[in-house]
Amino acid sequence: MNIGDRGLRLLSGLALFVVLAAILAIFGLVVVEGAGALSWRMLVEAPSSDLATGGVMPAIYGTAACTLLMTVAGVPVGVATAVYLAEYAPRRSRFATAVRAAVRILAGVPSIVFGLFGLGFFVLFVGKSIDGLFYRDAASPVFGRPALLWSSLTLAVLTLPVVIVTTEEAIRRVPRELREASYALGATQLTTIGRVVLPHARAGILTGVVLAVSRGAGEVAPILFTGVANYLPRIPTDVRDGFMHLGYHVYVLATQAPDVDRARAMVFGTVLVLLVLTFVLDAAALLLRARAHRGTRS
Amino acid sequence: MTAKIETRDLSTYYREKAALKGVTLSIPERRVTALIGPSGCGKSTFLRTLNRMHELSEGVRVTGQVYLDGEDIFAPHVDPVEVRRKVGMVFQRSNPFPKSIFENVAYGLRVAGERDRAVLERCVRESLEAAALWDEVKDRLHESALELSGGQQQRLCVARAVAVRPEVLLMDEPASALDPIATARIEELIVTLKEKYTIVLVTHSMQEARRISDQAAFLYLGEMIEVAPTLELFESPREPRTQEYLRGRFG
Amino acid sequence: MSTSRKPRRRFRRSLGERIAERALALVAASAIGAITLILVFVVREALPLFWDGHEGLALAAPHRYPNYDHPVYVWQPVGYPPKYGVVPLFVGTLKITGLAMAISTPLSLLAAIYVAELMRPRRRAWIKPIIELVAGVPSVVLGFIALTYIAGATQDLLGCTYRLNALVAAIALSLAVLPVIFTVAEDALHGVPLALREASLALGARRYQTVTRVVLPAALPGILAALVLGFGRAIGETMIVLMASGNAAVLDPSPTSSARTLTATIAAELGESPRGSEHWRVLFLLGMILLLITWALDAVGRIVVRRLARRLDPSTDEGA
Ligand SMILES: Nc1ncnc2c1ncn2[C@@H]1O[C@H](COP(=O)(O)OP(=O)(O)O)[C@@H](O)[C@H]1O
Ligand SMILES: [Mg+2]
Numbered sequence: 001m002n003i004g005d006r007g008l009r010l011l012s013g014l015a016l017f018v019v020l021a022a023i024l025a026i027f028g029l030v031v032v033e034g035a036g037a038l039s040w041r042m043l044v045e046a047p048s049s050d051l052a053t054g055g056v057m058p059a060i061y062g063t064a065a066c067t068l069l070m071t072v073a074g075v076p077v078g079v080a081t082a083v084y085l086a087e088y089a090p091r092r093s094r095f096a097t098a099v100r101a102a103v104r105i106l107a108g109v110p111s112i113v114f115g116l117f118g119l120g121f122f123v124l125f126v127g128k129s130i131d132g133l134f135y136r137d138a139a140s141p142v143f144g145r146p147a148l149l150w151s152s153l154t155l156a157v158l159t160l161p162v163v164i165v166t167t168e169e170a171i172r173r174v175p176r177e178l179r180e181a182s183y184a185l186g187a188t189q190l191t192t193i194g195r196v197v198l199p200h201a202r203a204g205i206l207t208g209v210v211l212a213v214s215r216g217a218g219e220v221a222p223i224l225f226t227g228v229a230n231y232l233p234r235i236p237t238d239v240r241d242g243f244m245h246l247g248y249h250v251y252v253l254a255t256q257a258p259d260v261d262r263a264r265a266m267v268f269g270t271v272l273v274l275l276v277l278t279f280v281l282d283a284a285a286l287l288l289r290a291r292a293h294r295g296t297r298s
Numbered sequence: 299m300t301a302k303i304e305t306r307d308l309s310t311y312y313r314e315k316a317a318l319k320g321v322t323l324s325i326p327e328r329r330v331t332a333l334i335g336p337s338g339c340g341k342s343t344f345l346r347t348l349n350r351m352h353e354l355s356e357g358v359r360v361t362g363q364v365y366l367d368g369e370d371i372f373a374p375h376v377d378p379v380e381v382r383r384k385v386g387m388v389f390q391r392s393n394p395f396p397k398s399i400f401e402n403v404a405y406g407l408r409v410a411g412e413r414d415r416a417v418l419e420r421c422v423r424e425s426l427e428a429a430a431l432w433d434e435v436k437d438r439l440h441e442s443a444l445e446l447s448g449g450q451q452q453r454l455c456v457a458r459a460v461a462v463r464p465e466v467l468l469m470d471e472p473a474s475a476l477d478p479i480a481t482a483r484i485e486e487l488i489v490t491l492k493e494k495y496t497i498v499l500v501t502h503s504m505q506e507a508r509r510i511s512d513q514a515a516f517l518y519l520g521e522m523i524e525v526a527p528t529l530e531l532f533e534s535p536r537e538p539r540t541q542e543y544l545r546g547r548f549g
Numbered sequence: 550m551s552t553s554r555k556p557r558r559r560f561r562r563s564l565g566e567r568i569a570e571r572a573l574a575l576v577a578a579s580a581i582g583a584i585t586l587i588l589v590f591v592v593r594e595a596l597p598l599f600w601d602g603h604e605g606l607a608l609a610a611p612h613r614y615p616n617y618d619h620p621v622y623v624w625q626p627v628g629y630p631p632k633y634g635v636v637p638l639f640v641g642t643l644k645i646t647g648l649a650m651a652i653s654t655p656l657s658l659l660a661a662i663y664v665a666e667l668m669r670p671r672r673r674a675w676i677k678p679i680i681e682l683v684a685g686v687p688s689v690v691l692g693f694i695a696l697t698y699i700a701g702a703t704q705d706l707l708g709c710t711y712r713l714n715a716l717v718a719a720i721a722l723s724l725a726v727l728p729v730i731f732t733v734a735e736d737a738l739h740g741v742p743l744a745l746r747e748a749s750l751a752l753g754a755r756r757y758q759t760v761t762r763v764v765l766p767a768a769l770p771g772i773l774a775a776l777v778l779g780f781g782r783a784i785g786e787t788m789i790v791l792m793a794s795g796n797a798a799v800l801d802p803s804p805t806s807s808a809r810t811l812t813a814t815i816a817a818e819l820g821e822s823p824r825g826s827e828h829w830r831v832l833f834l835l836g837m838i839l840l841l842i843t844w845a846l847d848a849v850g851r852i853v854v855r856r857l858a859r860r861l862d863p864s865t866d867e868g869a
Contacts, residue, residue, distance in 0.1 A: 002756075005756045007757065009663075011659055012667065014659075015655065016663045018656060019656055019657070019727065020680075023724075026694055030690075077579055080573050081573075085577060089577075106580060106587075109843060110785025110786075110843060114587070115815070116591050117587045120590035121590040125590065160583065188562070190566055218686070218687025218689070218690075247687050271690055275687075282681075286678050351750065351751060356670065379755060382752070383753035386751065393744035395748065396861035405762070406752035406754070409762065410753060441863075444861075444862045455748070
């Protein structure tokens with residue numbers, strides 16, 4: 001082989017090898033030690049007060065509740081926006097261009113800034129306003145404090161771009177002939193979207209939702225000031241309560257646990273739970289995406 | 299008439315499927331050899347085998363020999379890059395690089411190690427002249443090649459191929475994506491090019507093959523059915539399948 | 550108008566249809582609303598600094614604090630007096646992101662070249678998703694990995710004085726940025742038409758020549774977009790640097806010294822600062838600066854990418 005060709009192959013192959021080896025080594029180590037640390041108890045019990053023993057049940061619950069609320073609040077908005085962009089907005093309309101620009105900018109906002117926004121807008125503005133209107137006599141803030149609700153809404157805004165971009169792409173992949181067939185049968189635009197376009201784009205839309213859920217489940221910075229709690233052994237029953245969260249729990253255990261060494265098993269177990277959660281979601285998204293693409297090609 | 303290229307019992311397989319079956323053909327020097335046949339019969343495959351471009355696709359296997367000036371191009375010591383420098387190629391769809399006109403033509407020389415600006419400029423000019431494009435582009439050599447018209451782009455691709463100073467030019471339906479006027483210019487060009495180059499031309503147009511080729515070969519389902527001087531093949535084909543094909547074509 | 554004679558109402562879209570379109574447009578506007586609200590509510594907390602006055606804030610120049618005999622660059626919000634010299638945070642941010650980009654750019658681009666140009670399609674089909682999966686790993690997990698594995702390994706290898714430092718954070722940050730750059734760059738490389746590669750090879754170019762002279766230039770806009778995206782992600786990343794960088798706001802260019810970024814500062818300090826205090830406002834100001842940086846990056850990146858694309862192909866569509 002030519003020396004230049006050999007150089008290219010060697011250099012780029014080495015880079016890929018380093019990347020893959022690093023990924024495998026690191027995640028292999030985490031998974032092995034995590035699997036050793038993880039136990040049934042960890043999944044179903046609440047943590048001890050020094051966090052070093054017990055389980056992470058409240059954090060699992062909090063993560064799930066927060067992500068669920070986020071999905072309920074964000075996905076409909078995202079899908080509706082995507083439907084508007086793909087089906088209604090004229091190709092070159094100013095409004096659509098502005099919406100797309102906003103989505104792109106939103107996607108680039110650092111997650112900690114979402115935290116500031118959630119605190120400044122949801123907690124201190126919306127929450128405090130509600131308190132001022134309805135809970136004037138309450139001794140302590142009811143809505144105007146960090147809470148599950150505000151964290152979820154902050155994350156809903158953060159994941160909005162993922163949902164919009166993926167859904168719009170999925171809708172645009174729906175073959176024109178399908179729409180035309182529907183119109184030719186006298187269906188209105190709304191009916192066509194509801195009965196033909198959205199069902200056909202289902203896998204693609206679901207990809208976006210799953211990606212958003214995965215992203216939302218793993219983000220910590222946006223919830224730091226908007227609702228997450230250090231230690232809250234009971235399961236929150238009200239969206240106005242604070243909550244524990246797997247990602248935040250990892251942060252606390254790894255950096256602030258009173259006895260880091262004693263908490264080592266806990267932190268590995270928690271990391272593994274979080275890692276498995278996001279891996280499963282992302283892998284599902286990849287599979288769904290592959291299916292969505294295959295569906296339109298055939 | 300000496301043979302520039304000879305293939306002997308040449309077969310090409312895509313995985314297990316044979317696209318060429320034992321083709322033996324002699325391609326005379328400084329002549330135009332036209333390959334005709336229904337689409338999918340293996341014309342492009344044959345062409346790509348002649349300069350080892352087939353090796354770029356996955357799962358392709360070749361048996362038999364191709365001799366270029368009597369030397370087997372598949373011999374173990376032969377560098378495919380050297381083969382391609384001698385056997386140039388023009389593709390069905392023009393594919394200029396997203397670079398300037400000048401850089402497109404100079405590309406083959408640059409990758410061969412030519413650095414001398416004066417040499418490059420002279421060669422670019424000669425190649426563009428040879429491709430009958432010089433007059434149209436001489437004032438905008440440094441503009442993007444993608445701004446040329448379709449026909450101009452295809453002639454640029456010819457100039458680019460010629461610039462490497464190959465001995466053979468393989469042309470795979472070079473005019474099939476062009477309008478009649480641009481097609482006529484390409485045909486003229488091929489006729490002038492055969493003074494210096496051995497040309498193998500794939501075409502789906504019987505008239506084109508008739509107008510500009512010296513020898514014609516009819517391929518069918520990967521087999522070489524008949525080879526003859528062009529006039530002979532069109533006027534008095536010997537093989538029944540050739541007759542049928544020509545008749546079907548001319549209605 | 551020729552249509553004016555038709556009975557207008559007959560072919561008009563139903564009221565429901567028209568309401569639906571308006572409603573959807575309204576919802577779509579929420580993206581614009583969100584970005585506006587973010588700006589407004591971050592700025593709202595920060596701006597009073599500029600009319601209510603501030604004591605210790607120093608955005609660019611060194612500041613002379615009481616009891617200091619010369620102006621200094623210091624970030625020390627809990628000192629007396631509190632000192633909000635932002636320059637050390639800029640330096641820390643630049644140091645860590647610069648290092649992370651220096652690590653991840655060559656690795657990810659070379660790996661992308663291998664996967665797009667030299668790898669068999671079948672193998673490519675499963676190696677790409679593996680790397681993409683890493684892009685979804687929560688940054689807190691990467692921060693944890695930095696603490697548990699990377700910190701020890703770098704200390705053993707380089708003998709750093711501090712276990713946690715800019716390099717440790719940068720390595721972990723590379724893990725976050727690398728898959729992003731890789732995926733986008735690989736898509737760009739893979740998207741270069743096969744016809745261009747064939748043209749190059751048919752002209753007697755070697756594979757490496759084809760890659761460096763045809764494929765890379767043609768994919769350059771996409772590659773650049775990948776780098777801009779990666780850089781944006783690196784600057785905005787919080788948890789990794791918060792956990793791994795050591796967080797000392799020092800003015801030290803050494804990669805193995807500690808560093809404190811804008812993001813980590815907000816994350817670490819906002820919880821302890823009383824609402825409406827100067828400290829609180831300065832932290833929101835940092836958020837505002839972060840917003841502006843990422844916007845500027847995005848805007849500059851887009852302009853450069855579009856210019857490049859147009860230079861490669863002057864017929865490129867404006868809006869693309
Ligand atoms: N890359 C490929 N992989 C598999 N089969 C191929 C490939 N290229 C061509 N073939 C098959 O080989 C046969 C000959 O194709 P081709 O040489 O392109 O024919 P022509 O140029 O005469 O139209 C066809 O049946 C085609 O389907
Ligand atoms: Mg063909």
